[in-house]
Amino acid sequence: MKYLAVFLGLFACNFSGEPLQQVSRAEAVNVSITTDSLILPQYDGNKRLIKVTKTDAEWKKQLNELEYNVLRQEGTERAFSGDLWKNHAQGTYVCRGCGLPLFSSTTKFESGTGWPSFWKPLKPEYVKENTDNAYGMTRTEVECARCGGHLGHVFDDGPKPTGLRYCMNSVSMNFVPE
Ligand SMILES: [Zn+2]
Numbered sequence: 001m002k003y004l005a006v007f008l009g010l011f012a013c014n015f016s017g018e019p020l021q022q023v024s025r026a027e028a029v030n031v032s033i034t035t036d037s038l039i040l041p042q043y044d045g046n047k048r049l050i051k052v053t054k055t056d057a058e059w060k061k062q063l064n065e066l067e068y069n070v071l072r073q074e075g076t077e078r079a080f081s082g083d084l085w086k087n088h089a090q091g092t093y094v095c096r097g098c099g100l101p102l103f104s105s106t107t108k109f110e111s112g113t114g115w116p117s118f119w120k121p122l123k124p125e126y127v128k129e130n131t132d133n134a135y136g137m138t139r140t141e142v143e144c145a146r147c148g149g150h151l152g153h154v155f156d157d158g159p160k161p162t163g164l165r166y167c168m169n170s171v172s173m174n175f176v177p178e
Pocket residue numbers: 095096097098099100144145146147148149
């Protein structure tokens with residue numbers, strides 16, 4: 001009887017050991033999927049932009065902590081901390097949440113703020129502008145028209161020809177070189 005128990009014990013170890021190891025390996029993988037390509041908008045029968053909607057859990061799975069805080073909770077990255085304010089390459093800035101093209105490098109300018117700044121979006125219908133009264137100021141918030149991700153704010157102290165300054169967060173966007 002004693003030998004049978006030892007034998008069954010070994011048997012059980014051999015069988016349960018391998019799947020357990022596989023589970024822990026899967027848990028160790030840091031799942032982070034970011035959209036780094038341009039995904040053109042699609043329109044419904046009434047020529048309305050088809051929206052991208054995801055649950056909070058799905059956004060948390062796709063975005064890292066800072067991206068989630070900025071895009072989904074209207075946070076702001078620290079000035080000069082992002083990777084796009086000093087980018088001078090030719091190309092298109094796309095939403096990090098859904099890949100919608102937002103800004104062209106041809107409208108980017110040096111604002112000195114430490115955030116990527118543009119004087120015009122690629123198309124007015126690609127961004128949605130809302131009044132933001134947070135922190136005792138009245139500002140105009142800019143979000144992605146397709147997924148509702150927070151991008152930054154727009155101010156009226158920009159350069160010609162529009163006089164606008166779209167002050168964006170680097171973490172809200174990806175850069176797709178030409
Ligand atoms: Zn988006």
